[in-house]
Amino acid sequence: MTDPEVDGVDEALALVGPPARKPERHRATPWAEARSVAARLGTARSAPTRRVPLEQALGGVLAQPLAALTDLPSFDTSAMDGWAVAGPGPWRVGEGGSVLAGHARTAPLPDGEAVRIATGARVPPGATAVIRSEHSRTDSGGQLHARRDVTHGQDIRPRGQECRSGDHLLPAATPVTPAVLGLAAAAGYDELHIVERPRVEVLVLGDELLTSGLPHDGLIRDALGPMLAPWLRALGADVTVTRRIGDDADALYTAVSGSRADVVITTGGTAAGPVDHVHPVLHKAGAELLVDGVKVRPGHPMLLARLTGASYLVGLPGNPLAAVSGLLTLAEPLLRGLAGRRAPQAHRAAVRDAVHGHPHDTRLVPVTSATGHVTGHTATGHGSTGHPTGRARGSGASASGAPLVVPLHYNGPAMLRGIAAADGLAVVPPGGARAGDVLEILDLPWAATTERCFT
Numbered sequence: 001m002t003d004p005e006v007d008g009v010d011e012a013l014a015l016v017g018p019p020a021r022k023p024e025r026h027r028a029t030p031w032a033e034a035r036s037v038a039a040r041l042g043t044a045r046s047a048p049t050r051r052v053p054l055e056q057a058l059g060g061v062l063a064q065p066l067a068a069l070t071d072l073p074s075f076d077t078s079a080m081d082g083w084a085v086a087g088p089g090p091w092r093v094g095e096g097g098s099v100l101a102g103h104a105r106t107a108p109l110p111d112g113e114a115v116r117i118a119t120g121a122r123v124p125p126g127a128t129a130v131i132r133s134e135h136s137r138t139d140s141g142g143q144l145h146a147r148r149d150v151t152h153g154q155d156i157r158p159r160g161q162e163c164r165s166g167d168h169l170l171p172a173a174t175p176v177t178p179a180v181l182g183l184a185a186a187a188g189y190d191e192l193h194i195v196e197r198p199r200v201e202v203l204v205l206g207d208e209l210l211t212s213g214l215p216h217d218g219l220i221r222d223a224l225g226p227m228l229a230p231w232l233r234a235l236g237a238d239v240t241v242t243r244r245i246g247d248d249a250d251a252l253y254t255a256v257s258g259s260r261a262d263v264v265i266t267t268g269g270t271a272a273g274p275v276d277h278v279h280p281v282l283h284k285a286g287a288e289l290l291v292d293g294v295k296v297r298p299g300h301p302m303l304l305a306r307l308t309g310a311s312y313l314v315g316l317p318g319n320p321l322a323a324v325s326g327l328l329t330l331a332e333p334l335l336r337g338l339a340g341r342r343a344p345q346a347h348r349a350a351v352r353d354a355v356h357g358h359p360h361d362t363r364l365v366p367v368t369s370a371t372g373h374v375t376g377h378t379a380t381g382h383g384s385t386g387h388p389t390g391r392a393r394g395s396g397a398s399a400s401g402a403p404l405v406v407p408l409h410y411n412g413p414a415m416l417r418g419i420a421a422a423d424g425l426a427v428v429p430p431g432g433a434r435a436g437d438v439l440e441i442l443d444l445p446w447a448a449t450t451e452r453c454f455t
Contacts, residue, residue, distance in 0.1 A: 028300055031329060031362035031427075036241040037291055038304055042337015047312055048196045049340075057176045060194035061236065061340045066170040066180075069188030072162040076123040083136055084127040087111040090143040092322045099124060114144045130155035163187070173342045174324030195230045195340030201261035204230050205268040205273075206318060209247045222425055223320045223416060224267045228327075232265070234445035235332055236339030247275035257285050260285060262311055262338060265331060268318025270301040278303070278315045287313065291330065293362040296358055298413035299325030304334070311319050319413035328425060328442050347424070347441040349403040357432030365411050366422035367441065372406035402438045 029037070049063035050082060055209060085091045086137065091114035099106050101120035108125040115132060117123070132155060135147045163169060169183060176194060184192055202225075209222040222244070229239040240261060245251050247269070256264055269278040282289065282305050291304040299322035303315040312334060316326035336343065352370055357363050407425065410418035419425075426433075427440040 009442055023175065027088040028295045029291050031294055031296040034291045034294040034296075034304070035333050036330055039337055039343070041290070041304075041306075041312065042334045044337075047198075047338060049193060049410035050196055051191045051193050053191055054181055054189065057184075057192040057194050058178065058181060059236075060192070060197065061178045062170060062172050062174045062176065062180075063193045063195045064172050065168045066174070066184060066187070066189075066192075068163045068165055068167045068169055070165050071160040071328075072186060073157050073159060076127075076159050077121055078117045078119055078121050078130050079117050079157050080130055080132045082117060082130050082132040082155070083114045084109060084124055084130055085114045085144070085150070086126045086128055089114075089150065090139075090145045091424045093138060093142050093144055101435065102104040109422070127156070128152055173340055175341065176238045184406045187376060196337055197236055198262040198338035199260070200232050200237040200239050200265060200335070201259050202232070202239060202242040202261045203240065203252070203255055203264060204228075204244045205247065205252065205266060205277075209244065224316075224318075224323055227320070227416075228265065228267070228323075231327060231445060232331070232335070235327075235335045236341055237263070237335050247277065249277040249281060252277050253281045253284055255314065256281055256307070259307075259311070262326060263331070264307070264311070264313040265316060266313065267316045267323055270315040270317055283311065293325075294329055296325055296329060297330065297358045297361050297363045298322035298411075299364070300361060302326035302330055304330045312322060317413070320416045321366075321411065321419055322413040322421055324416075324425075328364070332445070344443060348435050348438050349405045349424075349426070349441050350438045351433055352404050352406045354435045355426065355428050355433045356409050357428050357430055360430050362430065363428040363432075364442065365428055366408040366418035366424075367405040367426045368421060368423050369407060370406050405441065 003414075015446060052060070078099075083091070086109040086343050091112055094109075094113050094115045096115060097105075098116035098118065099121045100118050103121065105122060106115075106124045109127045111126070112132075115124065124129070129150050129152060131144075131146050137145050137147060139145065141303065169187060170180065173195075174180065176192065204222060206222075206453070209225075210219050211222055211225070213221075215221055225242055229242050232239050239334045243255065245255060251268075252269070256266075266278055269276045272279075285307065287305040287307050289303060289305050291302070293396075294300055294302050298304075298319060299317050301315075301317050302322075302325070305313045305315070307313055314326065314331045314334065316323040316331075333343075349367070351367070355363070355365055407426065408418040408422055422444065424444055425442040427442065429439075433439055
């Protein structure tokens with residue numbers, strides 16, 4: 001499992017700047033074009049859908065718009081504990097009991113009368129307002145008085161205030177969050193129609209990988225096996241298995257040709273070394289290479305192929321950060337389409353420090369918010385950022401008004417220290433970026449559940 005991108009190349013770029021411009025040595029696909037190819041493939045087929053009980057729908061994507069099955073609320077409802085009153089006061093307090101939530105319709109409330117009412121209870125016919133308990137008093141004669149002016153309809157949630165039956169509440173392709181489940185339940189749903197998650201099989205390649213213990217005798221710990229499955233699930237995939245395969249072409253061919261997954265993800269073996277078997281195996285399997293190398297650092301040996309039928313293979317480089325680059329370049333847009341998800345809104349931010357670039361290729365560089373929510377090391381200083389906790393200083397906004405981010409130093413192809421502390425990846429164009437330049441920021445898939453900094 002070899003990778004022509006060695007740590008020293010990118011570290012040298014980060015320290016001394018880009019070398020003199022030389023002719024390109026490879027004819028790989030430009031980074032933006034490679035992402036577009038993957039996105040088009042993902043949306044080219046209709047994803048299978050199914051109906052599931054509400055409790056099983058979390059994390060899925062709506063296959064069709066969510067329409068209300070009832071008015072919300074479905075009857076006039078008290079918004080507060082207090083008194084339902086009819087007409088102008090003062091009001092006679094009725095002799096009947098309180099109106100409680102969950103009880104059937106009560107008798108009409110005559111003009112000039114009041115009755116106790118609980119939050120969520122059905123407002124009696126004829127009631128014109130609800131007076132909160134703390135805004136009322138009763139006199140010795142049993143009459144109710146308001147301590148404040150009473151307006152018609154106050155503290156009553158009228159029927160249909162939130163929606164009417166048939167209203168479209170959410171569009172198709174909306175991710176099913178806990179809040180979506182609550183809204184669906186309130187709107188009358190027992191089941192949701194969702195897009196099936198694409199099935200993904202992960203094949204981690206290499207004789208040199210250990211699954212436990214300390215590295216020794218030329219063996220290294222497998223960093224990608226523990227990382228890829230949860231990352232892919234965050235992208236909307238159903239990871240059916242993660243398998244480790246040595247540098248064995250026959251074993252790899254058997255695994256690829258026998259897979260029933262929608263997408264096979266491999267790690268390593270995508271270059272042209274003596275044990276890089278992915279290309280020969282794809283040729284033997286009759287696969288169609290759609291992207292064979294991408295003009296991006298780290299990660300340029302990544303590839304995308306169409307297997308038999310409607311399944312695909314994404315070949316990631318073996319170096320960890322290079323594999324992350326491949327995930328966000330090819331796997332993310334492909335899986336997003338297969339899962340029926342909408343493309344995320346593009347985020348842009350200004351880099352606080354200059355970032356050296358590759359002469360010809362895009363660079364993906366881990367960055368953190370300048371407001372200092374994440375501990376890390378900056379690209380311009382090999383030590384800490386200077387803050388006592390190691391956090392980046394700054395106002396969080398650039399002179400242009402764009403959010404401000406700090407490039408992290410540990411960004412070599414084999415390094416995960418930078419991405420582990422990052423809030424996103426900055427897309428650095430060929431030639432690099434100056435301090436203050438506004439760049440595209442790639443979200444990490446768990447950004448929605450952590451503190452967002454690129455809004």
